[in-house]
Amino acid sequence: MEKSIHTLAQELKDHLKKDPLAASRSLIDFAKTYALNPQFKREALLLKLDYANAQDELDKNHIITEMLVMVNNIVSDYLKHPESDLIETQKYEARKKALHEHLKQNLHAQQAIIFEGIDLGKKFKKSNFYLQKINLVLRSGEITGVVGENGNGKTTLFRLVVGDLLHHEGQLCFPGLGHQPGTKPNWFQIKNQIAYIPQEIPKWQGSLRNNLHLAATLHGLIGKENEDAVNYIIHRLGLSRHEDKSWSELSGGYKLRFTLAKALVWRPKILVIDEPLANLDINAQSIVLNDLRNLANSLRHPMAILISSQHLHELESVTDNIVFLKQGEVIYNGRIKDFGKERSENSFEIECTLSLKDLETRMSGLDFNSIDHNGLRFIIHTPLSVSQQDFLAHLLAQNIEINYFRNISQSTKKLFV
Amino acid sequence: MRGSTSNSIAQRSEEIYNLLAAGDIEQAIKRLMDFITDFNPSNTYLQKIIALNRDYQQFTADKDPQAEGFKDQRNYLIHQIFDLIDQIENDLISSI
Numbered sequence: 010m011e012k013s014i015h016t017l018a019q020e021l022k023d024h025l026k027k028d029p030l031a032a033s034r035s036l037i038d039f040a041k042t043y044a045l046n047p048q049f050k051r052e053a054l055l056l057k058l059d060y061a062n063a064q065d066e067l068d069k070n071h072i073i074t075e076m077l078v079m080v081n082n083i084v085s086d087y088l089k090h091p092e093s094d095l096i097e098t099q100k101y102e103a104r105k106k107a108l109h110e111h112l113k114q115n116l117h118a119q120q121a122i123i124f125e126g127i128d129l130g131k132k133f134k135k136s137n138f139y140l141q142k143i144n145l146v147l148r149s150g151e152i153t154g155v156v157g158e159n160g161n162g163k164t165t166l167f168r169l170v171v172g173d174l175l176h177h178e179g180q181l182c183f184p185g186l187g188h189q190p191g192t193k194p195n196w197f198q199i200k201n202q203i204a205y206i207p208q209e210i211p212k213w214q215g216s217l218r219n220n221l222h223l224a225a226t227l228h229g230l231i232g233k234e235n236e237d238a239v240n241y242i243i244h245r246l247g248l249s250r251h252e253d254k255s256w257s258e259l260s261g262g263y264k265l266r267f268t269l270a271k272a273l274v275w276r277p278k279i280l281v282i283d284e285p286l287a288n289l290d291i292n293a294q295s296i297v298l299n300d301l302r303n304l305a306n307s308l309r310h311p312m313a314i315l316i317s318s319q320h321l322h323e324l325e326s327v328t329d330n331i332v333f334l335k336q337g338e339v340i341y342n343g344r345i346k347d348f349g350k351e352r353s354e355n356s357f358e359i360e361c362t363l364s365l366k367d368l369e370t371r372m373s374g375l376d377f378n379s380i381d382h383n384g385l386r387f388i389i390h391t392p393l394s395v396s397q398q399d400f401l402a403h404l405l406a407q408n409i410e411i412n413y414f415r416n417i418s419q420s421t422k423k424l425f426v
Numbered sequence: 427m428r429g430s431t432s433n434s435i436a437q438r439s440e441e442i443y444n445l446l447a448a449g450d451i452e453q454a455i456k457r458l459m460d461f462i463t464d465f466n467p468s469n470t471y472l473q474k475i476i477a478l479n480r481d482y483q484q485f486t487a488d489k490d491p492q493a494e495g496f497k498d499q500r501n502y503l504i505h506q507i508f509d510l511i512d513q514i515e516n517d518l519i520s521s522i
Contacts, residue, residue, distance in 0.1 A: 058447075059497065245460070299453075308465075
C-alpha cells in the first residue's frame, strides 16, 4: 500500500533528526515529489548546501530546524491545494513532455551516420606498414575511441578520415556531410565540417579570443553569431581567465584546451582528436572528456567524435564505441558496453609487492586459471564463477596488501595483455 | 565520469538541479550553457549566463567559503540559475 504524505513526512523528520546530512538528500526528493510551489524545491537544495557547509553545531541545529519546518510547510501546502491545482501541475508536466517530443522532431537527428568507411586500407611502401580492412561508422552524438600501442595505425586511420591521406583500398563516404556513397567526394565541403586536432598542436599567433573570432569567421560565422559563438566556447570550456593570453603564456594543458576551443567554436560535425590526454593532469583529463561527452551529445549541434588515447580507462568511461588496432589490424570494433560480454574468464589487475611465486601460493585457495605479470602489475584470470567480490574477499582473507586494483574483464586493457 | 546522455528537457534541467544539490556550481553553469544552446535557439539568454559565469568566477576567486556573505552570494547565483531555466522552459512551452 502506498504511504500517505503524513507518514512519509514523519519518516523524513525522524531521519533528519538522526542523520541530517543524508536526510537532506531525501528532503530534496520529498520536495521534488510533493512541493507544489517550486520555491520549496529551491529552498530544500539551499538548505542541503548550507548544512554541508555549516561551521558549528549551533549553525547545524538551526538548519535542521529550518528543514523540519520546510517538511511541514510542504505538507500543509500540498494538502490545502484543491484537486484542480494538482491537475494543473500534472497538465504542466504533460506540456513539458509534449515539448520534448516537439523538440526531438525539430532538432538534428542524433545517431545519424556521419561517416562510413568500408574495408579501408592504406599501405606505406617505405615502412611496409599496412592498415587494413577498417570498417568504421561514426554517428552523430557518439564518441568512438581508438586504442592500441604506438605505431599501430591510429594516426593513419585519423588522417584517412579527415582526408589528409588517400586510402588505397575500400570505400568511404560522409552521408552526414552531404556526400553520398558511390559519388566523388567534395573534399572542400567535407573538410569544412571536420575539425582535426593532431597530437602535435600547431602553434598560433595572437590571443585566444582573436583566434576564435578568426576561426569562427572562416567558417561563416559573422556579426552577433560570431560574438555569441566565441563567448559561449570561452566560458563553456572554462577559459575566461585566459582569453587574452598568447601561445607562449600557456601551459601544455591549456594549449590543448585552447586548440579545442578553436576547433569547437564553429560547431564541426566531426571532431577528430589524437591523444588529447597526453599533456593533461588527472583533473584536466576528466574535465576535457566530460566536456567532450556533453558537447557531442548536444541536441542542436550534435557531433561525432573520433578520439585516441593511451589512457584506456578514462577513454572507456566516455566512449560509445571502441576500435582496438594491433599492427594495422582491427582486433575489436564495436560498442564498448558489449566488450567482454562473450568472455570465457574474468580478469583482475592488481599491483602488490609480492613475487609471482608468492602470489601464486597465496592465491591457491581461489579458483584461478593463470597469472600474468607485465613487470609492474599482475593480471589474474579466473573462471566466470569467481566474481569481483569473491576475488577481493580472497585478497582480504589472505592479507594481501595491494596498491592498485581494477576489474578489467570488460575493458580493452585485456587486449594489451 | 560519463557525462550526460539524457536529452529530454526535463532530464536536462533535473541534471542541473542535481549538480547544484551536489554543490558543483561550476559544472551546473556549464550544463546551463548547453541547455541554453539546445533550448534557446535565439540565444536570448546567452549574455545572462555569461554574465552569471563571470560573477561566479569572480566570486570563487575572491571569497573563502567560510567568509561572511559567501552563502548569500552563492544562493543568489543559484536562484539566478533556476530563474534562467524557468524562463527558458516557459518560453518554449508557450511557443508550442
